Amino acid sequence: MKAIVVTGKGGFAFQDLDVPQPRDSEVLVRVKACALNRADLNMLDGEMYGSRGGPGTVIGMEWAGDVVAVGREVKHVAPGQRVMGSGAAGFAEYAVADLGRVNPIASDAMGYEEASTLPIALQTMHNAVITQGGAGPGKSVLVQGASSGVGLMALQIAKAFGATLVAGTSTNTERRGRLTEFGADVALNPLARGWNDSVRDLTGGRGFDVIIDLLSGPYMAHNLEAAAVCARIVNVGRLAGRSADFDFETHALKRVEYIGVTFRTRTVEEVREINRLVREELGPHLQRGALSLPIDHQYRFEEAAEAFARMRANRHFGKIVLTLNQETNP
Incomplete structure (x- = not known):
């Protein structure tokens, strides 16, 4: 072959x-x-x-x-x-x-x-958005770096599971303009002036309950700013950098759960369970064409x-x- x-x-x-x-x-x-x-x-x-x-x-x-x-x-x-x-x-x-x-x-x-x-988008984002992030009815979800394949899937899964507000970010104007095609209620530029004001306006001053971070690096500061009290931040990707300054005071005041995920250290049994959940919980959405x-x-x-x-x-x-x-x- x-x-x-x-x-x-x-x-x-x-x-x-x-x-x-x-x-x-x-x-x-x-x-x-x-x-x-x-x-x-x-x-x-x-x-x-x-x-x-x-x-x-x-x-x-x-x-x-x-x-x-x-x-x-x-x-x-x-x-x-x-x-x-x-x-x-x-x-x-x-x-x-x-x-x-x-x-x-x-x-x-x-x-x-x-x-x-x-396969990778479904496995990664069901685990990040639902299992780790706890997204669902009544929750607001922000996807940082939403124009990638896994980012687009994160938007759709959050919407399919009933999230009240789904927002996605991209620094590229053209890509940002397409995020609403894939489940985003609103698309944001995380580098725009007035970022904090936009987050407060969208969430009624609370911040986002679940943040899926595909960028990290300097964007971690944006995540903490955008997080609600007792929010969950799930780090999936590090395209913008593997390290950055971390505001421990804001992290503590907001009592944020910061969760890192990767498949590279998962056991065979863990991956099998993730795929079982994909088949069981995402299967109906796939069959009706709601996830693509x-x-x-x-x-x-x-x-x-x-x-x-x-x-x-x-x-x-x-x-x-x-x-x-x-x-x-x-």
């Missing part, structure tokens, strides 16, 4: 590899489409992502396709079924993943391309260099997808 393999810092090659075989708890999928994530670029640049990285690494964190074979412990999907999955080594004609990371595609109307964009992500651009698998370049240039809104030759054989 063909796979995209890291060859060195900033480099990759298409290599012929053996088709992986599923262990007892795994699913082998014939990949039809796969979606790019920032971590893919990080690994191309020589960084480690958890325990993965370095020359010889097959990259790719989410994909969709058809089940080819399953291990004896797998009961919820079967050969021939259309599925979407996450994990490692997804930029290949075949991918294998733990049973807990593979879910049936929600509806017959959903194509492989759309399905490939969903825009596809910014589709490239053929052979055009991966162009796809990576587009992501590096940060020109995209939504997801970048690679499609594979559906006639490939093992």
